[in-house]
Amino acid sequence: MAEVMVRDGRFSRMLADAAIKEARRGSSSESRIVKPVPDIDTSANTLQTPDRLVHVLTTFSSPRIVVLGNVLSDDECDALCAYTEQRLTRSPVVGDTDGGTQLHAHRTSKGAMLGRGETELIARIDARLAAIARWPVQNGEGLQVLRYEKGNEYRAHYDWFDPDQPGPRKHLEHGGQRVGTFVLYLCDVDEGGGTSFPNLGLEVQPRKGNAVFFRNTDDYGSPDRQTLHAGAPVVSGIKFVANKWLRERAY
Template identity: 65%
Template sequence: MTTLSALASLPQEWQLWINQNLARACTPGSMAEVMTRDGRFDQHLARAAIEEARRARFPNLPRLQSLPEVDTSANTIVTPDRTVQVLLTLKSPRIVLLGNVLSDEECDALVAYSEQRMLRSPVVSDAEGKNEINAYRTSRGAMLQRGESELVERIEARLAALTRWPAERGEGLQVLRYESGNEYRPHFDWFNPDLPGPRKHMERGGQRVATIVMYLSEVEQGGATSFPNIGLQVQPKKGSAVFFANTDVYGNPDQQTLHAGEPVVAGRKMIATKWLRAQTYI
């Protein structure tokens, strides 16, 4: 019995469409999104077929990497325990704004669970990879272990379903509190592989390939997650989340993902951040 390749299993018109769009220099990600729209093709089949055609046309190009991805082919995403809304999508950089990721009760429970563990939030030093306090990050936070409680495990399983990325390929949740005036100035979440400190952190699970920021509270004024290079601001909305890929489809750090936690002007902002790694995080 002969097994067809991913590309050969597609109708002829779609094989032609893939090759025509590769010739036009369309990105694999945008092509896959068209192919999966309205459930036309499975995302994994679409990506495999595009990569197969791409390798045949450009044999010397680097291979695409498997990366976390949120399926935005429909306006809702049904996970095993919750239906999540797709509110906004960008293709480059890959950013997806999601609604109804957490219930109000889950937000409140996660805040209460973490409140007594809050310490000043550190950053990774470029030289040695140590956690250090820096004036450009003034929040307080609690670093949770993967699966350390039923609540944490449930949220992590939901995020794994949303991103099609195993829970073990992620760091533990980081719950953060921003009081009035607190901020996190523009920064990247990906590790710079040319610097010794970040390289040390990459030994524990590779690159931070994607980020999920979940909003656990309403904020009276300020506190947006901003992407200054593309002019985008995401306003905090309790229960919603923003997903963004930190690398391109070849695993290279994406300079467009520069982002910031804008200063809180009034009220308090509570968020939970999940960093997804290229390999199992240890």
Template identity: 50%
Template sequence: MNTTASTTTTNTSAAADERSKAARQAITPELRRWIIEQAQAGHPPPVVLQSMRDAGWDEDVATDALEITLQEHLNELAVQQGQPSGVPVPEPLLDESPARVDCGDRVVDVLLAMAQPRVVVFGNLLAPEECDALMAAAEPRMARSLTVATKTGGEEINADRTSDGMFFQRAETELIERIEQRIARLLNWPIENGEGLQVLHYRPGAEYKPHYDYFDPAEPGTATILRRGGQRVGTLVMYLNTPEKGGGTTFPDVHVEVAPQRGNAVFFSYDRPHAATRTLHGGAPVIAGEKWIATKWLREREFK
């Protein structure tokens, strides 16, 4: 066991907890009302945060107060609109805005972090030789990609998804097990709560049109799907190569596109199966070259 890493993680978590407590204590009804009014008026969080800093707030406490208030407000609106309640989700330790995260066997770069929707872009998650090994192991087992059929609980071909793919079993090889352990540490989520790693291959023109990764509660087959580990609550897309053109991961609701860079990854989480999570996303068409990715979906509970 790495005692130094464990102590650092404990200290980081304790510091974050103290800031969160201070933020909650500082959120008076007047401040909460003011933050909500700013959001309803269309002022983006960075502008509101700057106003709080200008008023003399400590930046860390102001950031926590802003995030707590907006998240609680969103949860209240969700309940009022009849949405399902939010659940715990995977979350990397980014409370102190680190440039890098120690994942035990590898140090991963933090390139971008968004709060709403929760999107984090990581650099250097996979080594070049790991990317090559994943593609080589997956290629002989490739077949037309399927999607989960929420009407039946099975799988089906979907015209919106024009890629080839395959699944590895959890810990199927030493390489897979090592990557899964790295992901679990990066996202603070148990290995057993993850589905098997899926590798996808997109040729020129192939794409995956915008969609959500959670399972629609209104579909008749969803109850069967959820028996295997509950809802999906997070997605990690790892880029195994860099296409010549196209192939980015798009988030249409917030007009963001993540470029597919070899070894990098994009993570996003969703605490309820609802469009309010703003996690609509897609794989843009590959214009030139080809795209290889590895996807890890994370469930609420142990995936069986």
């Protein structure tokens, strides 16, 4: 562009400004730093954790999505559902303005937040997921167990916090961004209730003991809009899942 900045012996301010902006964009791109992120070793079709052999069922590279089998035993699924049954309340969402929780028609499940390591069972699951994702236990939020009845759903949304919104931005102060998500399926569902990724044409069906993992950010730590996902409506039966969010720092 430099050779066209002078026309008929005159300096073109517009072209010069454009050249400066282009140079800055290039410099910014080159200086971006790849950040550590949770990820799963999918070089084989099984993963040996300290206490369980997990199956790698399906993988996607961009965005990073891994469908896993045998993550939890039937007994672990049943125990987690029973433990939270009496604690379930209507599931909220994070407000854009103040960062507080609020009820929204887009999310109609009931849920309960559990403390990290709250029981021996929960501590075991926390440790197993940390091993699968190769990410520190202390960087994980506590499990969130959700119950969906017929017609309940969670419409398309992101798990990452939007740094441009004042409410979600407050949540970045403690633990940083949500860089990864596990959705654990605690029961089979008669019909419906899958985890769908509308931009990808992908829907993961709920199977007891299975899980789906996805990265919420790109290699540079920026929110990945390809991770738009939804909990499809339950058509028949009941759906129990547990969410595990991984932060970029200790939480």
